[in-house]
Amino acid sequence: MHKRRKLVAVALVVALAALAAVTAATAGNRTSRIDPGVTSDSILFGDVIPLSGSAAVYGTIASAIQAYFNWYNDTHHGVYGRKVQLKVYDDAYVPAQALQFTQKLVEQDKVFAMLNALGTEPNLAIQGYLKEKGVPNLFLATGASEWGTNHAAYPMQIGYQPDYFSEGKLYGQFIKKKVPQAKLAVFMQGDSYGANMLAGLKAGLGSAASKIVATQSYQITDTDYSGYVAKLKDSGANIFMDFGTPGPTNFALIAAAKFGWHPQAVFINNVGGAPFYFNVLANRNGAGYLLNGAYGMIYFPDPSDPKTKSLPQYAVFQAIMSKYYPKGNLNDAFNWYGMSVADTAIRTLIKAGKNLSRASVVKAADSLNFKSRWLLPGIRVRTGPGHYFPISQMQLARYNGSSWVGLGGLVDARPGQ
Amino acid sequence: MSYRRITAAGRLSGVLAVAAVLSVLPFLMSDYHQTEWAYVGVYFIAIFSLNILTGYTGQVSLGHGGFMMIGGYTSAILAVHHGWNIITTIPIAALICFGTGIVIGIPALRLRGILLALATFALAVSMPQIGLKFSHFTGGISGILTGYRPGHWLYPLSWSCAAVVFVLGWLVLRGRTGRAFRAIRDSEVAAVSSGINLALYKTLAFGVSAAFAGVAGSVFVIASNYAEPNNFPVTLSINILVGAAIAGLGSLSGMLFGAIVLEFIPTWSQSAPLIGSKQAPNVIQGLLLILIMLVLRGGFAGLLRRLGGFAARSGASLTDRIPDTS
Numbered sequence: 001m002h003k004r005r006k007l008v009a010v011a012l013v014v015a016l017a018a019l020a021a022v023t024a025a026t027a028g029n030r031t032s033r034i035d036p037g038v039t040s041d042s043i044l045f046g047d048v049i050p051l052s053g054s055a056a057v058y059g060t061i062a063s064a065i066q067a068y069f070n071w072y073n074d075t076h077h078g079v080y081g082r083k084v085q086l087k088v089y090d091d092a093y094v095p096a097q098a099l100q101f102t103q104k105l106v107e108q109d110k111v112f113a114m115l116n117a118l119g120t121e122p123n124l125a126i127q128g129y130l131k132e133k134g135v136p137n138l139f140l141a142t143g144a145s146e147w148g149t150n151h152a153a154y155p156m157q158i159g160y161q162p163d164y165f166s167e168g169k170l171y172g173q174f175i176k177k178k179v180p181q182a183k184l185a186v187f188m189q190g191d192s193y194g195a196n197m198l199a200g201l202k203a204g205l206g207s208a209a210s211k212i213v214a215t216q217s218y219q220i221t222d223t224d225y226s227g228y229v230a231k232l233k234d235s236g237a238n239i240f241m242d243f244g245t246p247g248p249t250n251f252a253l254i255a256a257a258k259f260g261w262h263p264q265a266v267f268i269n270n271v272g273g274a275p276f277y278f279n280v281l282a283n284r285n286g287a288g289y290l291l292n293g294a295y296g297m298i299y300f301p302d303p304s305d306p307k308t309k310s311l312p313q314y315a316v317f318q319a320i321m322s323k324y325y326p327k328g329n330l331n332d333a334f335n336w337y338g339m340s341v342a343d344t345a346i347r348t349l350i351k352a353g354k355n356l357s358r359a360s361v362v363k364a365a366d367s368l369n370f371k372s373r374w375l376l377p378g379i380r381v382r383t384g385p386g387h388y389f390p391i392s393q394m395q396l397a398r399y400n401g402s403s404w405v406g407l408g409g410l411v412d413a414r415p416g417q
Numbered sequence: 418m419s420y421r422r423i424t425a426a427g428r429l430s431g432v433l434a435v436a437a438v439l440s441v442l443p444f445l446m447s448d449y450h451q452t453e454w455a456y457v458g459v460y461f462i463a464i465f466s467l468n469i470l471t472g473y474t475g476q477v478s479l480g481h482g483g484f485m486m487i488g489g490y491t492s493a494i495l496a497v498h499h500g501w502n503i504i505t506t507i508p509i510a511a512l513i514c515f516g517t518g519i520v521i522g523i524p525a526l527r528l529r530g531i532l533l534a535l536a537t538f539a540l541a542v543s544m545p546q547i548g549l550k551f552s553h554f555t556g557g558i559s560g561i562l563t564g565y566r567p568g569h570w571l572y573p574l575s576w577s578c579a580a581v582v583f584v585l586g587w588l589v590l591r592g593r594t595g596r597a598f599r600a601i602r603d604s605e606v607a608a609v610s611s612g613i614n615l616a617l618y619k620t621l622a623f624g625v626s627a628a629f630a631g632v633a634g635s636v637f638v639i640a641s642n643y644a645e646p647n648n649f650p651v652t653l654s655i656n657i658l659v660g661a662a663i664a665g666l667g668s669l670s671g672m673l674f675g676a677i678v679l680e681f682i683p684t685w686s687q688s689a690p691l692i693g694s695k696q697a698p699n700v701i702q703g704l705l706l707i708l709i710m711l712v713l714r715g716g717f718a719g720l721l722r723r724l725g726g727f728a729a730r731s732g733a734s735l736t737d738r739i740p741d742t743s
Binding site: 052053089090092093094095096097099100101103104106107108120121124125128129131132190191192219 | 447448449452453456549550552557558559560562564565567637640641642643645647648650683684687699
C-alpha cells in the first residue's frame with residue numbers, strides 16, 4: 001500500500017513538473033523589439049469589465065467595442081493592415097479579479113494595451129501593476145478626476161468620459177450666473193465620486209460657494225433617502241442638486257415629491273440622468289413635476305431618443321449592431337458609448353502611426369484633437385500637455401419629460417476656458 | 418501500533434512530496450502562473466480554515482469570506498494608516514480574527530445545522546456593508562490601496578503562510594483538541610457524555626478557523642494590493658464552502674485540489690469556447706461543479722483514498738479516524 005501511495009505521489013510530481021515546464025517554455029517564447037500584442041496583421045487590446053454581478057449592465061460596452069472593431073476590420077482592413085481585437089474578461093466588478101485578469105491579459109494573452117477598463121476601484125487596483133509593466137491603460141471608463149489629474153504619476157493611463165469635477169463646476173458656473181438668489185441643497189453619494197462633484201460645484205460657484213445651505217450624503221448601503229431629503233427641504237433651499245447613481249437619484253426625487261417640495265430648479269447629474277430609469281421610477285411615483293424642466297449635462301446622443309434615430313450616424317450604429325452584435329439592445333446608451341470609445345481607440349492607433357509601440361500610442365492619446373460623430377455635434381476629443389481629459393465639453397440640457405434637450409452651446413470645463 | 422506508524426509515514430511522505438513540488442514549482446513557471454498559484458495558496462488556507470470548523474467539528478459556516486475581510490482590512494489598516502510592514506500584520510490579523518471567531522462562536526453555540534449556516538451567512542452579507550459604513554476607518558467604497566509590489570515574493574509568501582497554517586492546524590487536529598472536535602462532529606450527545614466541554618471546543622474551533630481565514634484574507638489583500646468591500650463578496654464565502662466540499666470535508670488530502678479548482682475555474686470557464694451569452698461562464702462554472710460533485714463524492718480526498726486503495730481496506734479517511742490507542 002505504501003508503495004502504491006508513493007507511486008501516486010511520484011506521478012503527481014512528474015505531471016505537475018511537466019505541466020509547469022510546458023507553460024514555462026511557451027511563456028518564454030517572446031518576440032523581441034516590437035511591443036507585445038502587435039503583429040504585422042493584428043493589434044490586441046484587453047478589457048476587464050463586469051459581465052456578471054451588480055454592475056453587469058456595463059458589460060455590453062465591451063461587446064459594442066468588439067462589434068465596432070470587427071466592422072472596422074472588415075470595411076477598412078484594420079489599421080495599417082492590422083486587425084484590431086479586444087480580449088475581454090469578466091471581473092464581476094471585484095477589484096481583486098480585475099487585477100488577476102489584467103495580469104492574465106498582460107502576461108498570458110500579451111495584450112498591447114488595456115482599453116475601457118471599467119470602474120474607479122478596479123482601475124485603482126490595476127494602476128500600480130500596469131505602471132510597473134509599462135502597459136498603457138487607455139480610455140478607462142470612470143469619471144473620477146484622478147485619471148486626468150494624476151497624469152504625472154501614471155503617464156500611461158488616460159480616462160475618457162467627462163470627469164465629475166468638471167460637471168459639478170459647470171453647474172456651479174451656470175447657477176452663479178443665472179440664479180442670483182440661489183440657495184443650494186446638495187444630495188450626493190458619500191464617496192470620492194460625490195466628493196468630486198461637490199468640489200467641482202464649489203469651484204464653479206467660486207465666491208458664491210456659501211450659497212450651498214445644506215449637504216446630505218447617502219451611503220451605498222442606504223435604502224431609504226427620505227431622511228436626507230427632508231433635511232434638504234427644511235434648509236429652505238430653492239435649488240435641489242441631485243448627485244447620485246440612477247437608483248438613489250430617482251428615490252430622492254420621489255421623496256421630495258412625497259414631501260411636496262417645489263424647488264425653483266432641480267439639477268440631476270449625468271450619472272443619474274438616464275431617461276430609462278426616470279420612466280420606471282420617478283415618473284411613475286409622482287415625481288414627474290420635478291423632472292420636467294430639470295437641468296442636467298449630456299455629451300453623447302441617447303439612442304433611445306427619437307431625434308437621435310434620424311441622425312446619419314444612427315444608421316451606421318444600427319448597421320454595426322445588426323451585423324456584429326445582433327443581441328445588443330439598440331436603445332441601450334452603453335452600446336452607443338462603446339462605439340464612441342472604439343472609434344477613439346482606432347483614431348488613436350492611426351495617429352500613433354505604422355511603427356506602433358506602447359510609447360507611440362500613449363503619445364498619440366496625449367495629443368488627440370478631433371470631432372467625434374459619436375458625441376454631441378461639436379464636441380472635440382482633445383488632450384494635450386497639462387490636459388488629460390479627452391472629453392471635457394458637455395452641453396447643459398433640460399429634461400422635457402421624455403428626453404434631454406440641449407440648452408445653449410457646448411461648455412468646456414478645461415482649465416482656462 | 419505498526420499499522421499506525423505506516424500510515425503516519427505514508428502521510429508524511431505524501432505531505433513532503435507535495436511540499437517539494439510546491440517549492441520547485443515557481444522555478445518552472447512564468448510570473449503570471451506564479452501569481453495564480455499564490456492565489457491557490459490563499460484558497461488553500463481558506464479551505465483549511467473552513468475544514469477545521471465544518472469538516473472536523475461539524476459546524477457549517479457560510480461566513481468565512483467575512484473573516485477573510487476582517488483579516489485583510491486589519492493588514493491594510495495597519496500597513497497603510499500605521500506604517501507597519503505588511504508582512505508583520507499577518508499574525509495580528511490572525512489574532513484579531515481569532516477574537517472575532519470566539520465572539521461569533523459564542524452565540525453560534527445555540528444554533529445548529531442550517532440555522533448556524535444562516536447566522537454565519539449574515540456575517541458574509543454584513544461585512545462588506547460595514548466596510549462601506551465606517552468609511553473614515555475603512556476607506557468606504559474606495560477601500561485602502563496597499564500598493565503594488567513587483568517581484569517574485571508573492572508565491573513564497575502565500576505558500577509559507579499556508580505551510581505554517583497547515584502545520585499549526587495539523588497539530589491542533591491530531592491531538593486531544595482534534596479528537597474533541599471530531600467527537601462533537603460525530604455526535605454532540607456522545608461527546609458531552611464522554612466529558613467533552615461542548616461550549617469550549619465549539620468556540621475554540623470557531624476561533625482557530627477564523628484565525629486561519631484571517632491569514633487567508635491578509636495574504637489575499639497583499640496579493641491584490643487592495644482592501645475593498647467588493648473584493649469580499651458574499652459569493653466568496655459560498656465559494657470557500659464549495660471548495661471545501663470539492664476537496665472533501667473532514668480530510669486534509671484533497672485541499673490542494675479544492676484550492677486549484679477555486680482559483681482556475683473562473684478563468685477556464687471564461688476561456689471555454691462559447692457563442693453569445695455573457696452569462697455562459699457562470700453556467701459552465703456551475704456545470705463543472707455539479708460534474709465534480711457527481712463523479713467525486715467525498716471530494717478529491719475520496720478520490721485519493723480510492724486511488725490509494727486505502728478505502729477498500731479500512732473505510733476510513735487518510736487522516737482521521739485513526740485508532741488513537743497507542
